[in-house]
Amino acid sequence: MEWMAWTLPTALFFAGIAALLAGMTLWELVSPSGERRGYLPIQTTRGDRLFMGLLGSAFVHLIVVGLTDWSSWFASAISLLGLILIIKWG
Template sequence: MNWMAWTIPTAGFFSTIIAILTAMTIWELKSPSVERKGFLPITTSRGDRLFIGLLSSAYIHLAYLAITDATLWIATIISVIWMVIVMRWG
């Protein structure tokens, strides 16, 4: 693994994604989701909303990097708030 630049933030990021996917899998097995229509223009399940939220969070970070040189913690906070909104009302 010498070719990979593993830093604490990188390891934390991937560990968090793995933890989220594991928790969502257990939640889905315990309580299967029902598709519903929120503010998103399609009918979605919990997994769909998770995917949409993660993908749009990546775009939030990319846009933030394109616009400013400030710390990425601000983009991360915006992304977490966005994920909560999408998962709850999406």
């Protein structure tokens, strides 16, 4: 049985997720957000978009790392781009 090897890019990716969650918590405490509608088919708050972006990014990252021979730096870059797109314009 093979275990997943934690590479530096993967560890940084998940550390970034923890930092985003902490930052969003502080931001929501200081300035609560309202709902708005972007390209997603529902009205969302900043927290909703962060959650959806993180969920999608984690799946994309794990799929790329698990099913391809691509660099985990590339997986992190694709995941980060998707996260930014959802948070900014979702």
